[in-house]
Amino acid sequence: MKNIVSLLSVLTLIFVVWTSPAHVAEKPYKIGVNLEFTGPWAEVTKTVKNAMVLEVERINKMGGIDGHLLELLFEDNGFDPGRAAANMTKFTADKEIIAIVGPFEDNLQATTRAIAEREKITNMIICPSNPMVRSLKQKWAFNIAQSDIIVSQKLVDLSLARKYKKVLVFHGAWPLAQSLANYYKAFGEEKGMKVIISQETHKPTDIDMTPQIIKLKPIIEKEKVDAFYACTGGPPGPIICKNLRTQGIKIPILGTHAFGFGFIIALGGEAMEGVEFPAAKPVVFDQLDENDPVRPVNIDFDKRFRDRYGVGADQLAGYGHDTIGLIYDALKRCQGKVTRATFREALENTKGLKSCHGIYNYSPTDHDGLSKTDMVFVRIEGGKFKRFKLPGFE
Amino acid sequence: MGAIYALVALGFVTISRASQIINFAQGEFVMLGGVATFFLLNGVRLPYPLAALIAVMIVVLVGFAMYLSVLYPLRKASILILIMATLGISIFLSSTSGLIFGTLPKALPPFTDEQPLMFWGISMLPQSVWVLVSTLVLLTFLYLLSHRTLLGKAMEASSTDPLGADLLGISRSLMVFLAFGVSAGVGAFAGILITPIFFTSYNSGTLLGLKGFIAAVLGGWGKNSGAILGGFVxxxxxxxxxxxxxxxxxxxxxxxxxxxxxxxxxxxxxGSPFIDSRRW
Known part of the structure; x- marks a missing residue:
């Protein structure tokens, strides 16, 4: 009798283990996220993280990818190249991790990109800011951003449509701003514009640009410049606009895509009125054309983001959304067993993926994904971003 | 710009006169003043003057707390260790502010109209005039405090001749305690004045602190008038x-x-009361 009881209990145990969901469910696909959760980018990365979490939960609720759930692993690199590299190495050591997202900062991603090439793991970079690093044509690194080239092309379109013949460029002394300035000059002069790149520059930490602007004022007056291009990003943007208006310079101001953040208007106040720039679509997603393919994606995402976090989605949330969207799309298309290599192949073959920022097309020669048509013209009016169209230039 | 350096330098000088400590957290007081006002104005929705006043009081309390929790227990240590401690506090304050108030830069509305004024062909923001006038008012206030009141004289005495001050029954700890409050208040006030013109973010205190320190050395270490002159120069x-x-x-x-x-x-x-010119 005693034997039968123990036999029965062993059998029951085996049965329970056999049918338990842990055995049935497939292993999750893991994605490492290596971002600056502390330090100057803390708020920015928080938005990106929120968006990624929201999207992963949605995908998992729909059953994941062929029964595999997505799992995000977050590591804070604290704005420190050493820790970013350590996180990257840690992630690559975990054989279940298929791809790694981040970091943000130039010198940090230069390091992780190199590790990605060596260890053969996909590294997805949001907003790569150094064009020299971005355009290295690395096999394992993918960029999620409007590149300096398409931004400059779009801005040249804007200048041509506005009939600006002479534009003065006041650019920041960091690689992205320099590259934006040079491309703008190159593309603009192709179309017969005169672009003067100022000898004066500024740094991201400059809190007062008045001295530079006083030096530029005679050039503006002598050359009869049509527009002033504040080729910069972050707080210097509103500072330049304020300083220009304080000095009584009234010519139109052109900005970069980095002007498309609410806090920029909050900082600059009245001085930001009338500034025009090429922007990513999420900045004005509710003003896109009815037939714009990415309009419904943005409206749906914004609603879900607002329901969950109480604030609307912005460009950065859009990047988070797109990152997960690209991963999801590539995983679905993976041929055979999902490995780091097959995932990379699938990601590189991304074609026509509609997402928040536009339509992504990767190819062996293009790891940037977006094109000029994924940007719109935006003007700051009444403290709000307002989309406008110019005949012939969309 | 000069007026801001001058205000930061003033804060340095006030503390060093009372205690000979170089307070490297001075720039953080400026940052805290601006950021706290921003929070009270936009987060709690207080009226501007009240928000500014409360922010100054908060920062003064932070200054007191900083002295009581870190510097007072270390008072027997050498000055060098105290200076190191202020560096630590500076990092602590800036990171905490980043965590609480967020890391994006913040701007306050100007006190008055935003239209630039013209003086003999030089255009100036009304806010810059506010900064200049307020600096002068603060300077006068600190001058009266240190030269016309018993408290100020006691502060100075405890710095120039610690033994003598002890013999006269001046509580040196109390003097240093008060000096921290005054300098935190001056810093916070500077922060509120400049945030409408330059944006304040959680890490902008360090550079302001260093520039203020340079201004104080340039003008003559330990002199209020030197700090102001150094800042403007x-x-x-x-x-x-x-x-x-x-x-x-x-x-x-x-x-x-x-x-x-x-x-x-x-x-x-x-010239500086702390550096003996005969040695040079």
């Missing part, structure tokens, strides 16, 4: 330097000035 030299050198070197100018002044006139423009 530094601001003007920095701006003028742009006419001759590329703007990328703007921040370096201040440090070059610091080196030059330390080589050739360590006691500063107006």
């Amino acid at each position: 530094l601001g003007i030299v920095e701006s003028l330097s742009l006419a001759f050198i590329p703007s990328g070197y703007k921040d370096a100018v201040a440090f070059v000035i610091l080196l030059l002044i330390l080589y050739f006139r360590p006691k500063g423009i107006l």
Whole structure:
């Protein structure tokens, strides 16, 4: 009798283990996220993280990818190249991790990109800011951003449509701003514009640009410049606009895509009125054309983001959304067993993926994904971003 | 710009006169003043003057807390250790502010109209006038405090002759405690004045602190008037330097000035009560 009881209990145990969901469910696909959760980018990365979490939960609720759930692993690199590299190495050591997202900062991603090439793991970079690093044509690194080239092309379109013949460029002394300035000059002069790149520059930490602007004022007056291009990003943007208006310079101001953040208007106040720039679509997603393919994606995402976090989605949330969207799309298309290599192949073959920022097309020669048509013209009016169209230039 | 350096320098000088400590967290007081006002104005929705007043009080309390929790227990240690401690506090304050108030830069609305005023062809923001006038008012206030009141004289006595001050029954700890409060208040006030013109973010205190320190050394370490003069001279030299050198070197100018002044006139423009000129 005693034997039968123990036999029965062993059998029951085996049965329970056999049918338990842990055995049935497939292993999750893991994605490492290596971002600056502390330090100057803390708020920015928080938005990106929120968006990624929201999207992963949605995908998992729909059953994941062929029964595999997505799992995000977050590591804070604290704005420190050493820790970013350590996180990257840690992630690559975990054989279940298929791809790694981040970091943000130039010198940090230069390091992780190199590790990605060596260890053969996909590294997805949001907003790569150094064009020299971005355009290295690395096999394992993918960029999620409007590149300096398409931004400059779009801005040249804007200048041509506005009939600006002479534009003065006041650019920041960091690689992205320099590259934006040079491309703008190159593309603009192709179309017969005169672009003067100022000898004066500024740094991201400059809190007062008045001295530079006083030096530029005679050039503006002598050359009869049509527009002033504040080729910069972050707080210097509103500072330049304020300083220009304080000095009584009234010519139109052109900005970069980095002007498309609410806090920029909050900082600059009245001085930001009338500034025009090429922007990513999420900045004005509710003003896109009815037939714009990415309009419904943005409206749906914004609603879900607002329901969950109480604030609307912005460009950065859009990047988070797109990152997960690209991963999801590539995983679905993976041929055979999902490995780091097959995932990379699938990601590189991304074609026509509609997402928040536009339509992504990767190819062996293009790891940037977006094109000029994924940007719109935006003007700051009444403290709000307002989309406008110019005949012939969309 | 000069007026801001001057205000930061004033804070340095107030503490060093009372205790000979160089308080490297001075820049953080400025940052906290601006950021706290921003929070009270936009987060709690208080009226502007009230928000500013409460922010100054908060920062003064932070100054007191900083002295009581860190510097008072260390009072028997050497000055060098105390200075190191202030560096630690500076990092602590800036990171905490980043965590609580967020890391994006913040701007306050100007006190009055935003239209620039013209003086003899030079355009100026009304807010800059506010900064200038307020600096002068604060200077007068601190001058009266240190030269006309018993408290100020006691503060100075405890710095110039600690033994003598002890013999006269002046509580040196109390004096240093008060000095921290005053300098935190001056810093916070400076922060509120400048945030409408320049944006304040959680990490902007460090550079302001360093420039203020340079201004204090330039003018004459330990003198209120020196701090003001040094601040204005530094601001003007920095701006003028742009006419001759590329703007990328703007921040370096201040440090070059610091080196030059330390080589050739360590006691500063107006001379310093702490540095014996006969040694040079």
